[in-house]
Amino acid sequence: MTRATRRGRDRSSDRGQSNLAALVAALIVLTATVGVTLGLAEAALAGADRQPGERRAAVAAAERLTAADSPTTRRENVLNATALDGFTPERLTALAPPLTDAAFAVRVDDRTIVERGDPSDGVSFRRIVLVSSVEERTRTVDADRAVTLPRRTDRVRLAFEGADVETVRVNGRIVLHQPSGLRGTETVSVSRSETLTVSFDATATGRVTVTAIPERTRKATLEVTVDV
Amino acid sequence: MTRRSRVADPTRPCRAGGPSRRRRDDASAGGGEAADRAVTPVVSKTLEIGLVVLFVAGLSTALFGGAVPDYRDAAADRVADRTLAGAATEIENAVPPRAASVRVERRVDLPATIRGAGYRVVADDGRLRLDHPNPSVGGALRLVVPERVASVSGTWRSGADTAVTIAGGDGRLSIRLVNR
Numbered sequence: 001m002t003r004a005t006r007r008g009r010d011r012s013s014d015r016g017q018s019n020l021a022a023l024v025a026a027l028i029v030l031t032a033t034v035g036v037t038l039g040l041a042e043a044a045l046a047g048a049d050r051q052p053g054e055r056r057a058a059v060a061a062a063e064r065l066t067a068a069d070s071p072t073t074r075r076e077n078v079l080n081a082t083a084l085d086g087f088t089p090e091r092l093t094a095l096a097p098p099l100t101d102a103a104f105a106v107r108v109d110d111r112t113i114v115e116r117g118d119p120s121d122g123v124s125f126r127r128i129v130l131v132s133s134v135e136e137r138t139r140t141v142d143a144d145r146a147v148t149l150p151r152r153t154d155r156v157r158l159a160f161e162g163a164d165v166e167t168v169r170v171n172g173r174i175v176l177h178q179p180s181g182l183r184g185t186e187t188v189s190v191s192r193s194e195t196l197t198v199s200f201d202a203t204a205t206g207r208v209t210v211t212a213i214p215e216r217t218r219k220a221t222l223e224v225t226v227d228v
Numbered sequence: 229m230t231r232r233s234r235v236a237d238p239t240r241p242c243r244a245g246g247p248s249r250r251r252r253d254d255a256s257a258g259g260g261e262a263a264d265r266a267v268t269p270v271v272s273k274t275l276e277i278g279l280v281v282l283f284v285a286g287l288s289t290a291l292f293g294g295a296v297p298d299y300r301d302a303a304a305d306r307v308a309d310r311t312l313a314g315a316a317t318e319i320e321n322a323v324p325p326r327a328a329s330v331r332v333e334r335r336v337d338l339p340a341t342i343r344g345a346g347y348r349v350v351a352d353d354g355r356l357r358l359d360h361p362n363p364s365v366g367g368a369l370r371l372v373v374p375e376r377v378a379s380v381s382g383t384w385r386s387g388a389d390t391a392v393t394i395a396g397g398d399g400r401l402s403i404r405l406v407n408r
Contacts, residue, residue, distance in 0.1 A: 023276050027283045038295055045302055052313035060372035069374055097370040
């Protein structure tokens with residue numbers, strides 16, 4: 001009944017209201033925490049996106065470009081430099097349908113082969129390939145001696161104008177024989193895996209034009225970038 | 229005199245200290261100490277409880293009505309994309325090199341459920357499609373197969389033993405998605 005007890009009660013009711021303020025502050029902090037957590041979850045979800053569709057399209061396109069039966073290759077993983085020069089985006093989309101509606105670029109050692117749109121935000125896939133180019137090497141030789149071809153080749157073309165030759169041997173094996181004499185131009189398939197010596201029969205005279213088609217390969221990086 | 233002026237002032241009761249102070253004046257006048265002690269904590273606690281209940285209700289509604297299902301859909305869609313890309317890669321890698329006659333069977337692992345539900349992977353017309361009961365999950369992509377593949381068909385059900393079979397001769401390969 002005294003003033004002291006009243007003041008005490010007064011203070012307790014004040015404390016009740018200050019509890020409320022503390023509660024509101026706590027709830028605000030809790031809300032902020034939930035908001036931050038949601039932001040972190042959002043960032044984690046965005047960071048976990050590896051764009052599997054684009055990646056698959058890039059991998060599949062590279063796979064088709066280097067397949068053995070692709071129009072751009074000589075053998076599996078060996079690109080044909082001549083075929084690459086004439087390659088168009090339309091032929092690539094025919095080869096790899098997922099690229100139909102996508103922006104893409106195909107590069108070999110930073111040289112752009114085909115490009116459509118701007119795929120700079122897309123996914124890149126790189127693989128090591130060989131790029132093969134062929135050039136004809138022609139030399140005219142005397143028919144009475146053998147000639148060793150300086151580079152390996154898978155076929156040899158021989159022109160017999162102005163020569164009288166019955167038999168042609170490659171590394172000792174007979175590849176052409178005509179008892180009445182060889183005429184015109186003949187192409188011979190030979191092994192690519194050994195160095196070749198072309199020789200003629202002992203009685204051959206005149207000069208024979210020997211054309212080798214050696215293949216030159218270099219290592220390169222094939223890069224396919226796709227942005228769907 | 230002072231009491232009357234306080235009551236007459238309409239802004240007073242709205243202030244935090246107003247009611248209790250008025251009650252204390254009443255109590256001292258009427259001698260009702262017990263009533264004075266009971267009301268204030270009850271009001272205060274009721275306010276606090278109401279606030280917490282409101283907060284929890286609001287937060288639950290916001291999370292489970294919007295954010296959480298959105299995230300589940302987004303995560304499920306990512307999983308579906310990966311599943312589809314993985315399945316397409318498996319199918320493309322199963323195609324054998326050229327041969328007069330081939331027969332290939334290859335197991336393909338798929339997640340049993342996505343977002344807690346079964347789904348189907350359907351191949352038709354050179355495309356691979358993922359059908360999921362949830363409309364926000366799914367996708368489609370085009371397959372990259374050599375020209376010697378004549379047809380791609382079949383359906384995979386998630387949860388089954390899924391396999392891809394390839395049969396036929398050169399130029400007429402047919403790819404089927406089968407469940408074992």
